[in-house]
Amino acid sequence: MPLNILIADDEAPARNRLRDLLGDIKNVSIVAEAKNGKEAIDLAQQTKPDLMLLDIRMPVMDGIEAAQHAQKIEPKPHIIFTTAFDAYAIKAFDLNAIDYLLKPIRLERLQAAIDKAHALQAIQQTRQLAALQPLQKMRSHLSIHERGRVLLVPIETIIYLRAELKYVTVRTAEREYLIEESLTNLEAEFGERFIRLHRNCLVSPNFIMGYEKRLNAENEQQWVALLKGVPEAIAISRRQQHLVRQA
Amino acid sequence: MRKNSRLPNFQNLGIHLRILLIVNLLAVMAAILLSKQLREFFPLLAQLSSLVQPILLLSLLSLYGLHPILTKLKYWQGVMAIILLETGMTYLVFMFIAYYFSNVLPAEIARPCLLAAIVTGIVIYYFYLQERAYSPAIAEARLQALQARIRPHFLFNSINAVLSLIRSQPKRAETALEDMADLFRVLMSENRDLVPLAQEIALCHQYLDLEKLRLEDRLKITWQINDMPSDAMIPPLILQPLLENAVYHGIEPMPDGGEIIVKIYTKVKELHISISNPYAPKNDHHSGNKMALKNIKERLQLHFDLESSLKTEAKNNRYEVHIRIPFGS
Numbered sequence: 001m002p003l004n005i006l007i008a009d010d011e012a013p014a015r016n017r018l019r020d021l022l023g024d025i026k027n028v029s030i031v032a033e034a035k036n037g038k039e040a041i042d043l044a045q046q047t048k049p050d051l052m053l054l055d056i057r058m059p060v061m062d063g064i065e066a067a068q069h070a071q072k073i074e075p076k077p078h079i080i081f082t083t084a085f086d087a088y089a090i091k092a093f094d095l096n097a098i099d100y101l102l103k104p105i106r107l108e109r110l111q112a113a114i115d116k117a118h119a120l121q122a123i124q125q126t127r128q129l130a131a132l133q134p135l136q137k138m139r140s141h142l143s144i145h146e147r148g149r150v151l152l153v154p155i156e157t158i159i160y161l162r163a164e165l166k167y168v169t170v171r172t173a174e175r176e177y178l179i180e181e182s183l184t185n186l187e188a189e190f191g192e193r194f195i196r197l198h199r200n201c202l203v204s205p206n207f208i209m210g211y212e213k214r215l216n217a218e219n220e221q222q223w224v225a226l227l228k229g230v231p232e233a234i235a236i237s238r239r240q241q242h243l244v245r246q247a
Numbered sequence: 248m249r250k251n252s253r254l255p256n257f258q259n260l261g262i263h264l265r266i267l268l269i270v271n272l273l274a275v276m277a278a279i280l281l282s283k284q285l286r287e288f289f290p291l292l293a294q295l296s297s298l299v300q301p302i303l304l305l306s307l308l309s310l311y312g313l314h315p316i317l318t319k320l321k322y323w324q325g326v327m328a329i330i331l332l333e334t335g336m337t338y339l340v341f342m343f344i345a346y347y348f349s350n351v352l353p354a355e356i357a358r359p360c361l362l363a364a365i366v367t368g369i370v371i372y373y374f375y376l377q378e379r380a381y382s383p384a385i386a387e388a389r390l391q392a393l394q395a396r397i398r399p400h401f402l403f404n405s406i407n408a409v410l411s412l413i414r415s416q417p418k419r420a421e422t423a424l425e426d427m428a429d430l431f432r433v434l435m436s437e438n439r440d441l442v443p444l445a446q447e448i449a450l451c452h453q454y455l456d457l458e459k460l461r462l463e464d465r466l467k468i469t470w471q472i473n474d475m476p477s478d479a480m481i482p483p484l485i486l487q488p489l490l491e492n493a494v495y496h497g498i499e500p501m502p503d504g505g506e507i508i509v510k511i512y513t514k515v516k517e518l519h520i521s522i523s524n525p526y527a528p529k530n531d532h533h534s535g536n537k538m539a540l541k542n543i544k545e546r547l548q549l550h551f552d553l554e555s556s557l558k559t560e561a562k563n564n565r566y567e568v569h570i571r572i573p574f575g576s
Contacts, residue, residue: 010499011404011461017411036502057400059502084403103407 002029003114006049008040008066009082010058014103018053018082021110028114037061038141038152041069045150049077051117053101056083061140061152064089067129068136069143072150078117079129089135138189142170144177153177155193159207159227160234161186163200173229197225198237211236211244254317254325255374257310261553262374267303269370274299302340302363306333330367337363381549398491401458408461423460426453433483441550444511444518445477447486451509454487458494465504466494475511479518479574482550488539489522489568497524497566518574526566540568547572 005028007018015033022028031047034040036058044052052070054063061069067079081100083089093100099113141152153170162169163183170177187194187202194202209226216222216235223244224233236244255262278292309332310317317325337360405427412420430453459466486509493507505525512519540559547555547570554573559566 010502011408012463013408013411013461014404016415017407020411020414057499059500084407085399103403104410105407 002027003051003118004029004031004047004049005051005053006030006032006034006040006044006047006077007053008034008037008058008063009055010035011055014055014082017105021105021107024107025111025114037063037066037069040066041073041143041150041152044070044073044077048073048075051078051080051114053080053082056081056086056089064132064135065139065141068133068139069141069150069152071129072143072145074148080113080117093132138193142177142179144170144179146177151177155190156204156206158194158204159230160201160203161194162202162234171230195243197234197240197243201234203227203234253322253378254329254371255378256552257307257314257317259552259554263307263311264553265373266307266370269373270299270303270366271296273366273369298340298344298359302333302337305336305340309336326371329371330364333363333367334360398495400495401491404461405457408457412460419460423457426457429453430457440483441480442483443477444475444479444481447481447483448472448475448477450484451486451490454490462494462498462504465501466498467504467506469506469508471508471510471512474513476513476518476574479513479572481518481572482546485543485546485570486520486522488543492539492568493522493524493566497526500527501525513574516573516575518572520570520572521567523565523567526561526564543570 005022007015007022007030009015009018019030019033022030031049032040032043034043037054038061040052040054041061052067054066056063058066063081063083067081070077070079081089081093082103082105083100084103090100090102099116101109101113139155141154142158144151144153153172157172159171159173161183162171164178166180167178168181168183168186170179183200183202187196190202194204197203203225207228209228211223211225212233213221214224214233223236223241225236226233257263274295275292278288278295282288282291310329313332317328320328338356341356341359405423409420409423409427412423430450433450455466455468490507490509497507498504507522507524510519510521540557544557547557551573556571558569560569561567
């Protein structure tokens with residue numbers, strides 16, 4: 001059975017080159033070609049590749065983030081990164097023994113990497129990828145596992161993130177999603193794009209229309225934030241009321 | 248003193264400004280030293296100033312006029328000539344004031360003349376030190392460093408793109424390799440002398456052809472250079488690194504690419520070059536960008552001192568670099 005491969009690179013010549021090289025290797029077939037990380041994740045869900053060849057520097061979503069989202073796809077694809085030059089990334093890969101190919105790619109190196117991918121256990125790879133997380137300053141998307149599918153939600157479409165009992169609710173204009181990440185970690189990662197209006201809620205300032213004083217359940221006056229695109233308002237805790245005054 | 252020291256360019260506005268600043272600072276110091284109490288300071292300064300400013304203005308004017316002659320002299324001859332000139336100028340101004348305003352010759356006209364000679368010496372020494380700090384050897388070392396900074400990212404991606412063409416379109420691969428050879432020949436040569444603007448533009452076209460190979464339709468470029476003086480002389484490799492920045496930060500991060508706009512025109516004896524690219528504020532800015540800008544800024548300064556400038560502005564989702572270079576002098 002041939003090894004199914006997905007290739008992702010924003011430059012057409014780079015994809016052509018990979019296609020040429022893979023044509024020279026026995027027992028592989030290309031099942032999909034993507035122009036960026038997001039496309040790669042979408043296509044990987046449809047085509048279930050055994051191996052993804054990901055360029056690192058791509059628009060919309062880079063290769064490192066795509067590799068992390070790809071860990072939610074079943075069965076987990078192997079990842080090999082391709083890069084022309086990225087001193088930091090290369091150092092990180094060396095430390096974590098994840099395979100990468102330097103462009104221009106040589107046939108022998110590609111062959112060796114594919115053989116190595118076969119040998120490497122998927123679980124082992126997940127752990128190694130997690131070690132790359134520091135390279136990722138801020139994800140461009142949140143990936144949500146839902147009924148066997150991975151949904152990608154662009155960060156800029158998120159109105160607010162609210163902590164529930166075990167999950168965090170991700171609210172966009174269309175609908176709500178649940179993710180299993182802690183609000184504290186999300187705040188650490190996306191702190192500059194959201195503000196904390198309440199102990200349990202991070203709100204994107206882009207969606208705040210205004211503030212209003214309302215009576216809450218205990219019949220006390222309380223400030224709430226009115227949001228674009230959704231009917232519900234977000235209560236502002238006493239400690240964050242200075243934000244209202246600044247507005 | 249080193250053999251090949253040069254006098255400053257007395258026809259340069261930046262040099263004039265520095266002379267004014269130093270001499271006036273010295274006058275302020277003199278006023279502070281002479282005044283016993285702080286309230287005497289301003290009247291004293293005004294008094295000193297009324298003597299210093301005429302001498303200064305006359306000096307700057309005559310230095311401006313005499314510059315072509317001064318540059319023909321040896322360095323030490325030039326220094327002597329300037330000190331003599333300043334001393335003489337001081338003597339004349341004092342005589343003039345004495346004759347028309349006080350009718351009394353100042354007791355000791357030698358005192359202000361000696362002071363003038365010392366102040367001139369200080370100013371010349373300042374320029375000597377400044378010239379040494381920006382000596383050609385150091386400037387060249389900086390240029391060399393800049394050349395080493397062509398993005399490896401661009402080199403390897405281009406080679407990869409050419410490799411992809413060899414099987415399917417060998418003719419295009421040939422052209423691309425020729426462009427690359429030309430580009431790297433310039434990048435690796437010694438780039439000390441000014442080059443005609445047209446030559447730099449030709450180089451930019453070769454560079455952009457290579458980038459088009461990789462980025463295809465994503466890279467759109469508009470040249471607004473109809474009013475450009477092709478024979479204007481500019482430092483080499485001013486435009487190309489800026490285009491490289493524009494591609495790296497403005498085109499590559501965009502899924503559908505974007506448009507780079509290059510405008511070149513002249514306005515009141517100045518050459519203006521503006522390069523703008525799309526810009527999404529969320530893309531974290533690499534330090535590479537600032538490196539290249541800082542380098543170009545330094546090179547402009549080495550060539551033109553204060554008469555050139557480089558400004559950047561991020562506005563309406565576009566990032567613009569604007570360069571001003573003296574032209575036609």
